[in-house]
Amino acid sequence: MTGATGFVGGHIVEHCLAHGDDIHAVTLPEGDRPLPPEVTTYPRPLLEADAITELVAEVAPEVLIHLAGEASVGRSFANPEMTWQVNTWGTLSVLEALRRNESTARAVIVTSGEIYGRVPLDQLPVDEDTPLEPLSPYAASKAAADLMAGQYAENYGLDVIRVRPFNQIGPGQDARFVVPSIAKQIAEAERAGASELTISVGNVSTRRDFTDVRDTAKAYRLIAQKAPPGAVYHLCTGRSLAVREILDALASQARIPTRVESDPSKQRAGEQPDLYGSRRLLEEHVGWEPTIDMEETVRDTLDWWRSSLGGNA
DSSP states (O other), X not given: OBSTTSHHHHHHXXXXXXXXXXXXEEEOTXXXXXXXXXXXXXXXXXXXXXXXXXXXXXXXXXXXXXXXXXXXXXXXXXXXXXXXXXXXIHHHHHHHHHHHTTOOOEEEEEOOGGGGOSOOGGGOSBOTTSOOOOOSHHHHHHHHHHHXXXXXXXXXXXXXXXXXXXXEEOTTOOTTSHHHHHHHHHHHHHHHTOSOEEEEESOTTOEEOEEEHHHHHHHHHHHHHHOOTTOEEEESOSSOEEHHHHHHHHHHHOSSOEEEEEOGGGSOTTOOSEEOBOOHHHHHHHOOOOOOOHHHHHXXXXXXXXXXXXXXX
């Protein structure tokens, strides 16, 4: 598994360990966040195909879930070269390792719903055949990785499943993203004893398809077990929520009066107003559907930040 120490990866590790799975994880050579002691870790440079090839030969995995990569659209604009290297060349290292070893492992290659870019509203929900029109270095690099995975499956016979997740939220997500950023600010204000809190954000009317990360973890394990070879899936709920709805839910659970305001200067020009996907294939093939409602997601996210900052959840 790559990306095991990340937001989604950590939840997959927890879910798989609970089911008795044996987990081997590629970690950063220069140090990474700790994993549970049951996980066997291998500090390896993901971009070095030879090192990953040797590791695949050593471990001989039955399933390889490839999550590692740059996950921020904003940071991809600030550092496009790093984004392309990690997201595209990192995926190439994994695929080459499987090809060189003639591996029969199932490879679950994770890309993104962002690869569809700007979609006309009358063509929603997005399905797996919607044309790819990426609009950021992040999305373009993920689209390239997605196409590469399909090409390796076609030309070399690898057992590759491509998964295109839409927005994922929940406990443990770092504060670069809007929902955990607001949750962290609320927890900090509560801990500091503030009497009230006003938070300024960008476009709160934007609508996106949000899935709880714990539902996401369950989906990846089911995909590894049950998906037919060559499948391509959306990992999403199949409906969108306005960012305002989630932020209002956070504010309603704050222990101090909290107001969220929209600042036009923080809005991104040309942003897609609404985006949600179809989960039909994933539901039909592996029997997955989301089970955690947004109220629980928001409550647990806020409680996670309270606990992380030393407060009472």
